[in-house]
Amino acid sequence: MAFAIPKENYAGKVREIVIGKGDKAVKIGGYDSMPLCTFEGTWPNKPVVAMEVYDVAPELNAQGWPPATFEAFKDVINDPGAWAKKCLEYGADLICVQLAGTDPNAQNKSAEEAIEVVKKVKEAVGDIPLIIWGSNNLEKDQEVLPAIMEAFPNENWLFGPAEEGNYKKITASAIGYGHLVAGKSSIDVNLAKQLNILIENLGLSLDKVVMDPTTASLGYGIEYTYSVMERISLAALAQNDDKMQNPFINDLAKEAWKTREAMLTVEEEPTYGEQNTRGILMESITAIDLIAAGSSILIMRNPTAVKVIKELINELYS
Amino acid sequence: MGLTGIQIFKLLPKKNCKECGQPTCLAFAMQLAQGKTELSKCPYVSDEAKAKLAEASEPPIRGVVIGTGDEQYKIGEELVLYRHDKTFFNPPLIGVLFKDTEDDATIDARLKNFNEVSFERVGYILKAHLAVVKNESGDAGKFTALLQKIKDNTKKPIMAMSDDVAALEQAAGILKGTKGVLYAATEENYEKLVDIAKANELSLVLKAPIEKVAELTPKIVEKGFKDIILDTEARDAKTMFQHNTFVRRLALKKKDKAYGFPTCNLIYEMTDDEIKEATIAALAIAKYGGIIVISDCKPEVILPLAIQRLNIYTDPQRPMVVEQGIYPINEPDENSPVIVTTNFALTYFIVAAAIEASRVPTWLVIMDVEGMSVLTAWSAGKFVADAIAPFIKKVGIADKIKHRKIIIPGYVAQISGELQEELGEDWEVVIGTREAADIPAFLKEYVAKNQ
Ligand code: SF4
Numbered sequence: 122m123a124f125a126i127p128k129e130n131y132a133g134k135v136r137e138i139v140i141g142k143g144d145k146a147v148k149i150g151g152y153d154s155m156p157l158c159t160f161e162g163t164w165p166n167k168p169v170v171a172m173e174v175y176d177v178a179p180e181l182n183a184q185g186w187p188p189a190t191f192e193a194f195k196d197v198i199n200d201p202g203a204w205a206k207k208c209l210e211y212g213a214d215l216i217c218v219q220l221a222g223t224d225p226n227a228q229n230k231s232a233e234e235a236i237e238v239v240k241k242v243k244e245a246v247g248d249i250p251l252i253i254w255g256s257n258n259l260e261k262d263q264e265v266l267p268a269i270m271e272a273f274p275n276e277n278w279l280f281g282p283a284e285e286g287n288y289k290k291i292t293a294s295a296i297g298y299g300h301l302v303a304g305k306s307s308i309d310v311n312l313a314k315q316l317n318i319l320i321e322n323l324g325l326s327l328d329k330v331v332m333d334p335t336t337a338s339l340g341y342g343i344e345y346t347y348s349v350m351e352r353i354s355l356a357a358l359a360q361n362d363d364k365m366q367n368p369f370i371n372d373l374a375k376e377a378w379k380t381r382e383a384m385l386t387v388e389e390e391p392t393y394g395e396q397n398t399r400g401i402l403m404e405s406i407t408a409i410d411l412i413a414a415g416s417s418i419l420i421m422r423n424p425t426a427v428k429v430i431k432e433l434i435n436e437l438y439s
Numbered sequence: 440m441g442l443t444g445i446q447i448f449k450l451l452p453k454k455n456c457k458e459c460g461q462p463t464c465l466a467f468a469m470q471l472a473q474g475k476t477e478l479s480k481c482p483y484v485s486d487e488a489k490a491k492l493a494e495a496s497e498p499p500i501r502g503v504v505i506g507t508g509d510e511q512y513k514i515g516e517e518l519v520l521y522r523h524d525k526t527f528f529n530p531p532l533i534g535v536l537f538k539d540t541e542d543d544a545t546i547d548a549r550l551k552n553f554n555e556v557s558f559e560r561v562g563y564i565l566k567a568h569l570a571v572v573k574n575e576s577g578d579a580g581k582f583t584a585l586l587q588k589i590k591d592n593t594k595k596p597i598m599a600m601s602d603d604v605a606a607l608e609q610a611a612g613i614l615k616g617t618k619g620v621l622y623a624a625t626e627e628n629y630e631k632l633v634d635i636a637k638a639n640e641l642s643l644v645l646k647a648p649i650e651k652v653a654e655l656t657p658k659i660v661e662k663g664f665k666d667i668i669l670d671t672e673a674r675d676a677k678t679m680f681q682h683n684t685f686v687r688r689l690a691l692k693k694k695d696k697a698y699g700f701p702t703c704n705l706i707y708e709m710t711d712d713e714i715k716e717a718t719i720a721a722l723a724i725a726k727y728g729g730i731i732v733i734s735d736c737k738p739e740v741i742l743p744l745a746i747q748r749l750n751i752y753t754d755p756q757r758p759m760v761v762e763q764g765i766y767p768i769n770e771p772d773e774n775s776p777v778i779v780t781t782n783f784a785l786t787y788f789i790v791a792a793a794i795e796a797s798r799v800p801t802w803l804v805i806m807d808v809e810g811m812s813v814l815t816a817w818s819a820g821k822f823v824a825d826a827i828a829p830f831i832k833k834v835g836i837a838d839k840i841k842h843r844k845i846i847i848p849g850y851v852a853q854i855s856g857e858l859q860e861e862l863g864e865d866w867e868v869v870i871g872t873r874e875a876a877d878i879p880a881f882l883k884e885y886v887a888k889n890q
Contacts, residue, residue: 395739398713405717436676437676
């Protein structure tokens with residue numbers, strides 16, 4: 122008897138989303154099977170890797186910046202444009218401008234300063250699409266993100282995170298200035314769906330929306346993110362729920378690199394072994410979990426982790 | 440499991456005598472079908488019915504037990520494709536490769552790591568589980584010498600790996616009594632290897648193309664041997680994911696007994712890159728691997744991989760908890776601040792990591808609220824003033840400090856007044872931060888102010 126692949130039937134399909142414009146535009150989504158199951162569905166677009174550029178130069182050994190991440194960028198860390206170019210050299214599909222410095226509890230950088238950073242990045246990378254990520258401060262993000270949208274109209278960039286507490290302003294500006302929105306909900310299938318509906322009701326087509334289900338790191342809740350993404354994917358594909366048929370974005374590098382497993386030096390914790398490999402694996406394993414759970418955009422930091430993950434994406438989706 | 444309540448009912452004696460504790464045979468059958476009672480509770484079932492029920496109630500994926508004593512593990516017996524559907528039950532074994540072509544120094548260093556690398560996390564021990572000894576040299580003498588050496592120097596189970604049946608036969612003799620694993624039976628040699636495995640009480644990997652498995656496992660089972668593990672010869676990440684998925688789906692969704700066995704993934708054959716190897720191993724852990732073999736046993740690789748294993752196999756229904764008690768961080772003394780929070784493992788990890796990052800010596804006091812986060816526990820009435828106050832007095836923090844100040848999470852600022860009252864005059868309740876990320880700044884300022 123010939124071997125028959127045990128295939129699943131899916132009723133639904135995830136929306137194809139275009140970020141940026143022209144030749145360099147990046148497409149994600151458009152798939153109609155569970156993640157990695159290319160034997161029973163069509164995956165016109167592979168997951169992509171966005172590498173981070175920060176608005177404020179981090180210091181060596183500050184949270185998230187042990188040698189493994191700092192050294193890779195130390196020559197460009199004060200120059201967002203050069204930093205972005207470096208990311209492209211490392212194989213980034215797009216650039217994610219992280220506006221952590223705008224947080225009132227951090228450097229409280231102004232919207233104008235953020236616009237300057239974005240301008241430098243844009244000048245450096247040309248038409249490579251950008252993801253602009255706020256500081257997770259609800260108030261400040263709804264001030265800064267719309268200001269950047271207005272300063273760079275109709276670039277069709279992706280802006281996030283838009284949460285229940287600030288999605289209105291961010292969405293309205295995205296509609297007005299021709300951009301996309303990443304809606305962030307807190308690890309819950311129904312909340313994710315509800316936010317999509319709220320955003321759509323404001324008038325933004327769901328063809329312009331990606332979902333951030335709240336991303337946790339390996340060791341610090343990855344299993345919650347993993348399972349909520351699997352459940353949302355099943356709702357989208359098996360149950361054909363068209364309010365959940367949007368691709369995922371995962372802001373994972375911040376989470377993976379702030380863990381004690383990534384930050385502790387060999388002197389501080391001799392039993393943990395060599396620090397660089399340990400940290401890189403915290404990032405790459407978090408990333409492979411998210412790919413297995415259906416991520417379309419992975420926001421990453423360390424070049425070695427990016428290289429391995431890009432290789433694996435190419436193999437798994439070949 | 441296999442049978443419905445009605446099907447089971449047909450096999451019962453239908454006496455309705457209630458001796459099983461159920462009002463009727465039908466009720467008993469229904470309970471049995473849901474796995475809520477055991478067949479042995481009915482004294483009157485016929486042997487024939489017993490045999491039929493036993494076969495039907497076998498789990499769809501065979502559980503294979505490997506190792507002995509404290510180092511005994513079970514793989515297989517999984518019931519779902521997605522962990523959120525129930526949970527994954529038996530986490531895969533992390534196997535570490537030892538080749539008989541490697542020099543003594545390399546072997547000794549790896550063996551030392553294999554035995555000693557171990558981490559504690561929320562009450563679980565993270566480590567590698569299985570020594571995989573490979574006859575790379577083709578020389579049976581070298582192979583069995585290495586096998587003997589490793590057997591003499593570890594309590595953990597061993598998988599012996601060779602293409603040479605005679606070498607495997609000798610290996611089986613060495614491993615007898617350890618409940619180890621033989622690798623591998625093939626279409627050509629399985630009859631001989633099944634006999635060897637059976638005689639020495641070892642489990643056996645069947646190495647065969649995925650389409651051949653359906654043909655071979657029934658023949659092996661017919662020989663009275665069931666402790667089979669499948670290597671479907673996947674040697675890259677994509678094929679591995681697909682084969683593991685096919686095997687799991689065939690066993691669970693198609694109820695195909697021929698595929699109802701745990702899998703073995705040789706990750707070290709898939710790449711020479713250390714990071715890539717561990718990343719593929721992590722994928723194998725998430726997607727249905729049973730034995731996962733990597734090329735080395737470095738702590739910096741075992742730690743993240745074992746965390747992956749712990750996370751993916753955490754029961755989604757049950758939150759991870761840490762033990763109630765006092766956790767000293769950064770070597771606190773009698774003047775150090777005291778922070779109180781709940782025993783939800785994530786809360787603990789994040790708060791402990793933030794305190795550690797601050798480098799401020801601090802007492803972290805963890806209260807058992809059944810693994811709820813701060814806000815959930817507060818709204819459930821478990822992290823409230825009249826529960827926290829007696830806990831603080833009982834836990835013994837007062838013996839460790841000269842001051843009487845405790846810092847509570849910013850999210851429960853509203854309980855500070857009441858808690859103050861419950862604790863009494865000599866205590867002072869301080870409202871801490873809402874987010875753990877703000878703890879370092881808070882602690883530094885707090886210590887400066889309180890000096
Ligand atoms: S003990 Fe057996 S025969 Fe008696 S009621 Fe229960 S199932 Fe029926």
